[in-house]
Amino acid sequence: MGDRLTEIFAEGLRVDAAQLNEETSPQNTPQWDSLAAMTMVALLEDSFDVRLSTRDIMKMNSIGAARSVLRAKGVTEL
């Protein structure tokens, strides 16, 4: 059982949460294609009730980076 953010990535990327970690990125995860990236943005926005700017989106090139972006937006329950 991963944390909430990891669970959401697992859903969006359609992989098992156990296979994911902070370094998971489009480079090491074939499921993380441009379509999955689009799906992830909507899932993160809807799940954490935030609006991601295009600049935020461009920064989110790993799960760890996504966590930093969301923290910077004041999301604490990750």
Next chain:
Amino acid sequence: MVDLEPARAAQRRWSAHQRDGGAAAETSIGVVASFTAQPVEPFIGAPLLEAGVVPEFHFAEYNQIHQVCYDPVGALGRLDFLVVLWRIEDVFAAGLERALRGEPGAVDEVVIAARELGGTVGRAARDGDFSVVVSTPPFPRPLGVDLVDSTVGVRLARIHGAAFEAFLAGIGDAPVRWADLNAWQVAAGVEPSHDVVKAIVYRQPYTTPFWHAIGGHLADIVLRESRPAPKCVVLDCDNTLWGGVVGEDGVGGIELGTAFPGSAYNEFQKTLRALKDRGVLLAIASKNNPQEVDDVFAQHDDMVLKREDVAVWRVNWNPKSQSLREIAQELNIGIDSLVMIDDSHYELAEIANATPEVRTLQVPEEVGLLPDVVASSGLFRNMKVSAEDLARTDMIQQESARKHAAAAMSREEFLASLELVLDYVEVGTEHVGRVAQLTNKTNQFNLTTIRRTEADIRALVASDEHLVRAIRVADKFGDYGLVGVAILEAGDPAWEIDTFLMSCRVLSRGIETAFLATLTAEAGELGARSFLGRYVATPKNVLVKDLYPRHGFVEVGPGEFRAELADVTPAPDYVAVRKEAPC
């Protein structure tokens, strides 16, 4: 604040189904849209799973509607449904922009193109062995435009109305099912439906709640195919068709008329008459003295429904479930095709218990909500749009059609407009890898399905007895690469076509005809007088069962076809064939 939880629940359900592998898909749904439409997948998928239907989805690239409609199966594979979603601001972006600037003639250009688009979609619906579900164009919401600026609003409304009508006219009487995206957007509101950031980043225009709504409606349309809309509405009388109890209040004392509360019953009856006009039968199952109900129908001036509107009468004191069984029997329809509308909790409970197949609608406590009972049930959504509705729009359109003489392009004209080029290639060492790969992975357009290794191909290329040829195909949309292979074995008198295969990316454009003609012509120059072709059936290649008969060959045995050189169908004019020497 919109509650996102229902949408998130649907996404989780679909994601879990996908991760688990789930049950094997039984319904294949292709989606082509003028925008990125993949977010809709969980919202169609989850309610279908809920209803016991396991779907799989095939999405085309965005804005490929013409290409996909000319060859849906080639583009998306075998389909049960093809969903076509489109917006004026995507497909006719340039025309819309000019119309918004008020340029003369811009609206007319969009009208012609919209009619042609309708023709293209309509043809796919007529030709395909799948159901086509096509959207109405939603009111445009171009990026950076102020919708409540009246100058903009008037121009948008004009172009929307004109394109909408032209598209309907282009579809004509083709057997499509309508996904009324425009109505869904009206119900949700233009601004709450749109996410302008995602529109510009991903060409994905909608918010999650609106995708959820779209998916739910599309799932409903898919389910309509196997679960038709109700055929008959069965009505109670007292406190349903009118207010009060006729047995006590008398014909003059019941509530029915132009003043509230009688007006609520009057409006409700109008919705029932509208259903009847759409072909839904009306029946009455009511516990009254028959004479009193007769008197209301015969004598009350404000009755909208007349005796002749009612197909079957059961005015008696029997249990309503018994009356419903009799009505279904008399109309020769399933009891699950009935909808009962009644005010009595008791009667509805009796029906639910004895005839649970009958759907029931309860007259609301708030009489002001009565006129909305049928509409808000959603039970009659997504029925086929009648021919008359379409005919009327067609009449409106005839004027402008005459002016522009803008019929949809014929298939030949469309194919000619593609600027197809076929490079006929003598297979050399540089092609061996790709040719072997095609023999191993091509399943559908493959006459003999003989698999070969690279070594096999090299041996055939080296053989004096064989011609190994391939084709590269390009059109104005792009280069498809090396997509077809043929192997011909010299014989006396007939040369045998050992292998003839093509990638499905280039189907239905006359490519196969040009390839076969070029191949046999080359063999003819080498002395071949006749040809033998074989069709070896597999679970996947029924597509090419009739390939040889369609190209001048005659069946001479089971799966064996023969043609003289002169009988082979020539290459179509619209394919430019170029012969390429080996490097």
